[in-house]
Each structure stands twice: as structure tokens, then as C-alpha cells.
Amino acid sequence: MVGVLSLATQAFAADGKPIVVNQDGSGDFRTIQTAIDSVPKNSTTRQIISIAAGVYRERLKIGKDVTNLTLRRLGETPAIHIVYDLHAGGTNPVTGEKVGTSGSETVLVEGDGFTAENITFDNDAGAKGPAVAVRTKGDRAIFRNCDFSGWQDRLYTNGKRLYFADCRISGRVDFIFGKATAVFNNCEVISKGGGYVTAASTPATSKYGLVFLGCTLKSENDEKSFLGWPWRPDAQVAYIGCTLGSHIRPEGWDNWRDPNKEKTARYAEYGNKGSDADTSKRVGWAKELTEAEAAEYTIPNILAGEDGWDPTK
Numbered sequence: 672m673v674g675v676l677s678l679a680t681q682a683f684a685a686d687g688k689p690i691v692v693n694q695d696g697s698g699d700f701r702t703i704q705t706a707i708d709s710v711p712k713n714s715t716t717r718q719i720i721s722i723a724a725g726v727y728r729e730r731l732k733i734g735k736d737v738t739n740l741t742l743r744r745l746g747e748t749p750a751i752h753i754v755y756d757l758h759a760g761g762t763n764p765v766t767g768e769k770v771g772t773s774g775s776e777t778v779l780v781e782g783d784g785f786t787a788e789n790i791t792f793d794n795d796a797g798a799k800g801p802a803v804a805v806r807t808k809g810d811r812a813i814f815r816n817c818d819f820s821g822w823q824d825r826l827y828t829n830g831k832r833l834y835f836a837d838c839r840i841s842g843r844v845d846f847i848f849g850k851a852t853a854v855f856n857n858c859e860v861i862s863k864g865g866g867y868v869t870a871a872s873t874p875a876t877s878k879y880g881l882v883f884l885g886c887t888l889k890s891e892n893d894e895k896s897f898l899g900w901p902w903r904p905d906a907q908v909a910y911i912g913c914t915l916g917s918h919i920r921p922e923g924w925d926n927w928r929d930p931n932k933e934k935t936a937r938y939a940e941y942g943n944k945g946s947d948a949d950t951s952k953r954v955g956w957a958k959e960l961t962e963a964e965a966a967e968y969t970i971p972n973i974l975a976g977e978d979g980w981d982p983t984k
Contacts, residue, residue, distance in 0.1 A: 691745060693723035703742070703753065704731055712736040722790070724748035730755050730764075731778045735809070739784035750818075753777060754793035758802035759824075772824050776803035780830070783809045791818040794825070798843075803827045807851065813982045814838055821846070822863065828853045828881065832974050834982035841891075845870030847881060848902060854973055854982075855883045862889070862896040862918055867925065869899035871906035873937070879973045880907030880937070888945075890918035900927040901936040909939040911960070911968050919947035924954050941965035 691698035692706045700706040703722060710718040713736050723745045731753065733740060744751045755777040757763070763770050777794050785807075796802035804819050807830035818839045819826045825842035828849035835854065840847060841861035848870035860868060860883070868888065873880030881899075888910075890896065896918050899908045924938050933956040940950055941960035950959050960968075971981055 689719040689721040691721050691723070693745070694725050694727070695723075698723060698745075702729055703727055704729055707731065707733060707737060707740070710737060710740060712738075714739050717741055717784075717786075719743065721745040722751045724751065726752040726754060728754055730757070730776075733778075733780045733782045733785055733809075735781040737782040740782060741786040741788070742790060743786075743788040744790065750791055751789065752791045752793060754791075754795055756794065756796040756802070758794070758796035758799045760800055761796070772801040772803060772827070773806065775801060775824075776806040776827065778805045779808070780805065780812055781808045784811050785809060786813040786815070787817050788815045789817065791820065793818075794821040796822070798822050807833060807849075811980055811982070823866075824848060832976060832980060834970070834974060836982075842866075845900065845902070848872070850874055850877075850880075850903070852877055852879045852973060853881050854970055855881070855886050856970065858883070858886045860886055860888045861891060862894075863891050865894035865896050865918070867897045867900050869908050870902040871899060871908050872903035873905055873907040874903075875905040875935075877905075877907065879909075879968075882908075882968060882973055883910045883913050884968065884970075885912045886910070887914045887916075888919060889916050893918050895920045897925045898923045899938065900925045901929075901932045902927075904932050904935040905937065906932075907937040909941075909960070909968060910943055911940070911965055912942045913945075913948075915943050915945040915948045917946040919945075921947065921949070921952035922954050923950070923952075924957050926954075926956075939964075941968075 719741045792804040794802040794804040801824035806827035810831035823844040825846035828851040833853035839859045843863045843866040845867045850872040871880045938957040
């Protein structure tokens with residue numbers, strides 16, 4: 672069902688061809704949001720929007736009824752940069768209301784089955800407080816070769832199941848956070864000016880939270896960073912087979928001034944390397960996995976769910 676779309680748009684959206692966005696007017700739309708608004712709602716087939724090179728200063732909403740949508744760059748054009756500068760305490764330009772961390776995002780993904788490829792998602796508000804680049808609320812989202820850049824509270828992983836492959840994520844204060852079950856596979860995680868890499872709010876009922884597989888943790892200036900702090904008591908974060916830079920604090924993890932969370936937070940490491948991969952000085956409430964335990968941290972085990980989802984296929 673396509674609602675009030677024009678007949679021309681209906682025909683285009685149904686023919687299986689990618690919708691093209693180009694700011695110079697040579698595509699089907701000049702803005703990404705108008706292209707998103709044109710696709711059929713609750714689609715069971717994949718809808719593809721190809722975006723030409725450029726900086727797109729706009730806030731995007733992929734609504735709950737926008738399912739199985741792919742945003743990708745057009746051909747081999749240079750980087751696609753989607754950016755806005757709203758931050759917590761700022762004013763929503765549409766409603767005129769103040770926003771919190773939720774509401775500051777440049778891109779909101781509510782629909783299931785979303786995929787993004789070769790795109791930079793940015794919030795350039797700077798050090799003004801929480802300023803989210805991407806906030807997820809849906810299930811089965813995939814990000815391949817994408818960049819997430821900014822400062823505090825950069826990537827809000829608040830959907831259900833998420834997969835990040837070959838991505839670059841940079842920020843400072845708990846810049847990867849949320850309650851989702853998310854796998855970061857072969858990603859670069861870049862700390863700016865110390866702080867915390869993660870702030871997980873994993874529900875107690877979720878076996879896995881934020882899982883980093885074969886990732887590289889770097890720093891712009893080698894100021895010391897924690898691997899994470901528990902936003903909610905049952906936070907779950909694991910680093911497996913990662914390379915940890917010299918900016919990671921020897922103790923690794925922080926309780927965020929709440930010793931009670933040490934009893935429930937689930938923090939784990941296994942097989943990491945690098946100058947700060949030594950776990951001998953880690954906090955006593957973090958865990959070093961056994962080989963058998965680490966072997967359970969596979970992408971299918973973590974993300975399959977009841978429907979057998981495998982984002983690598």
C-alpha cells in the first residue's frame with residue numbers, strides 16, 4: 672500500500688530500480704528525506720535509494736512503517752555525508768521544543784530491515800553535550816563501511832539487533848551506547864580526548880549486548896579511556912580478538928560511581944592484543960572468557976534470534 676504517492680512515484684517505486692538522490696536535480700529527488708518519504712510503506716521487498724556525492728545537511732527519519740530500506744552511495748562516487756548539529760538542550764527546528772539526547776539525532780531509524788552502505792553519519796554540534804549521529808529503534812539493521820563521527824553520545828544503539836561491518840566510529844563520552852544486541856565486526860573505534868567507549872543499557876533478559884569482534888581501538892591523542900561503564904545495571908559488553916591501543920586504562924572498566932553495578936554488569940574480554948590488552952590489572956568484576964566461552968560469541972549465535980537472521984549472508 673503506497674498511500675497518497677503520485678502514480679508516477681508508485682510506478683517508479685514498484686519497478687525494482689533504485690531511487691536516485693542528487694542535489695543538482697539530475698536524480699529523482701534532491702533530498703534524502705523526500706526520497707525516503709516516497710517509498711511504499713511496510714514493504715516486504717527491499718527498497719533502494721542511491722545517493723550521489725555531497726554533504727546533505729538534513730535530519731532523516733526512517734519511520735516504523737519504512738521497512739527493508741537501503742541507503743547507499745551512487746556507484747563509486749566519493750563519500751556521502753549526512754550531517755546536522757542538534758544537541759541535547761537544543762531546539763527542534765520543526766517543533767520549536769527543547770530536545771534531550773533522544774531527539775538530538777541526525778538520523779532516526781525506526782523501521783525494521785534497514786541497511787546503510789558507504790555513508791558518513793555525523794553530528795557536528797561539537798562539545799555542547801549529547802549529540803547523536805544515529806539512533807536506532809528497529810530490528811535487523813546493517814551498517815557496512817559507514818562512518819559515525821562526532822563527540823558525546825554518538826551512536827545510540829537502542830534497537831533490537833544491529834550489525835556493523837568495517838565501520839569507523841569516533842567520539843568521546845560513552846559514544847557507543849544503548850540497549851541493543853549489536854555486533855561490531857572489524858570496525859575502527861576512535862576515542863577523542865579520553866572518556867568512555869561504551870555505555871551499555873542491556874536488559875537482564877538479553878544474553879548479549881555490545882560485542883566487538885576483531886575491532887581496532889585507537890585514540891586521536893592517547894588520552895586515557897575506559898572500555899565502558901554500565902548505563903543500566905545489567906550492561907553487557909565484550910571485546911574479542913580486538914587490538915587495544917595504549918589509550919585504554921589498565922583497569923579497563925568503570926562503575927560510574929555505583930558499586931552496586933559491579934554485581935550485575937557483564938563485562939568480558941578474550942584474545943585481545945595491543946599495548947593495553949593485558950587483563951592482569953583489570954577491575955575484579957570484569958571477566959576474562961575461557962576459550963570455550965569465547966567460542967560462543969559468533970555472529971549467528973549473537974544475532975540469529977527466533978528468525979535465524981544472519982547479516983553476513
